[in-house]
Amino acid sequence: MKKIIITGGAGFIGSHVVRRFVTQHPEYHIINLDKLTYAGNLANLRDIENAPNYEFVKGDIVDADFIDKLFETYQPDAVVHLAAESHVDRSIASPLEFVMTNVIGTVNLLNAAKQHWKGRYDSTRFYHVSTDEVYGTLGEEGLFTEETGYDPHSPYSASKASSDHFVRAYQDTYGLNAVISNCSNNYGSYHFPEKLIPLAIHNIKQKKPIPVYGKGENIRDWLWVEDHARAIELIFHKAESGKTYNIGGHNEWKNIDLIRLLCQVMDRKLGRQAGESEQLITFVTDRAGHDLRYAIDATKLKNELGWVPSITFEEGLEKTVDWYLDNQEWLDDVTSGHYQQYYNEQYANR
Numbered sequence: 001m002k003k004i005i006i007t008g009g010a011g012f013i014g015s016h017v018v019r020r021f022v023t024q025h026p027e028y029h030i031i032n033l034d035k036l037t038y039a040g041n042l043a044n045l046r047d048i049e050n051a052p053n054y055e056f057v058k059g060d061i062v063d064a065d066f067i068d069k070l071f072e073t074y075q076p077d078a079v080v081h082l083a084a085e086s087h088v089d090r091s092i093a094s095p096l097e098f099v100m101t102n103v104i105g106t107v108n109l110l111n112a113a114k115q116h117w118k119g120r121y122d123s124t125r126f127y128h129v130s131t132d133e134v135y136g137t138l139g140e141e142g143l144f145t146e147e148t149g150y151d152p153h154s155p156y157s158a159s160k161a162s163s164d165h166f167v168r169a170y171q172d173t174y175g176l177n178a179v180i181s182n183c184s185n186n187y188g189s190y191h192f193p194e195k196l197i198p199l200a201i202h203n204i205k206q207k208k209p210i211p212v213y214g215k216g217e218n219i220r221d222w223l224w225v226e227d228h229a230r231a232i233e234l235i236f237h238k239a240e241s242g243k244t245y246n247i248g249g250h251n252e253w254k255n256i257d258l259i260r261l262l263c264q265v266m267d268r269k270l271g272r273q274a275g276e277s278e279q280l281i282t283f284v285t286d287r288a289g290h291d292l293r294y295a296i297d298a299t300k301l302k303n304e305l306g307w308v309p310s311i312t313f314e315e316g317l318e319k320t321v322d323w324y325l326d327n328q329e330w331l332d333d334v335t336s337g338h339y340q341q342y343y344n345e346q347y348a349n350r
């Protein structure tokens, strides 16, 4: 049986990756390592928590001794690394936390892999999950390819870029078997409502203002989270060591157009008058250093490994809205306590 540590498995994307590996690979033993920060929630994994090939371990990747012991105890064959501080606004407020988890935490995992897998790098794998934000911003034209130079602008993207470089350095220098993927913005179920789509769904439902940065002109490329998890599973099994793949859905939306579409879907689902929810759109002071446009060219992944998104954005958005409307209890849980305090601080003065 192959033992795989998935870090950050209680988070948004991590929970989908854990679910995919646990359900599609009963022959693997999956160890979900997560610190359970505000973004980690074991309720994201209720449906598989009793699976015989699944185990949860609470721990912090910043703690090098703990990571070393974890490798000693479990003798894993692979790591799929998603644990990170992931919210750009939070990185602007507290950059050091992002350096600790995203950079130091990644290097701790690389060191443990280097040491414990010595002599058997070929039969192991370090999979690092990263973001398209490392490439910086695009103008009106062009797409990010795997050859695009790194040009991160936020503390979040700078910390992810740094962690990508360390993974490549360990592959080049020590011969670690490592792969990286850089994905565009994800959306779907279990997404923490500090991010644009779940925040808008939550506020529309409650008839609260929907905060939109600047004039909503920024463009993001959206991918359904379950398609991302499927791409990770494929790359994990098929990619050669040292390779990087971009993952994206060729699905660019201006923030304001996306929010308008979401308002239409929500009006229909909630039986409200057409145009009612759009009244809630509230433009707020733009994020500092806000990148204008991200867009991924995923041709390499399509040509080499045959991956394409399974559903359109319109289908994915319907599914996502339905999930949030059907899972009020999950939303109530994550939007109480700390979330309320964060939300109030974030938008109080805008």
Ligand code: NAD
Binding pocket: 007, 008, 009, 010, 011, 012, 013, 014, 033, 034, 035, 036, 037, 038, 039, 040, 041, 059, 060, 061, 062, 081, 082, 083, 084, 085, 086, 087, 101, 105, 129, 130, 131, 132, 160, 182, 183, 184, 185, 186, 187, 192
């Ligand atoms: P998330 O914030 O929802 O989840 C992060 C998880 O990591 C949480 O469960 C948290 O508890 C855990 N964690 C944080 N610090 C930790 C630490 N020190 N030790 C152990 N666990 C810790 O993030 P997400 O949106 O699911 O993103 C997952 C990964 O995918 C990240 O590496 C992110 O950079 C990358 N990514 C995200 C997107 C996106 O659109 N969300 C797009 C591309 C890439």
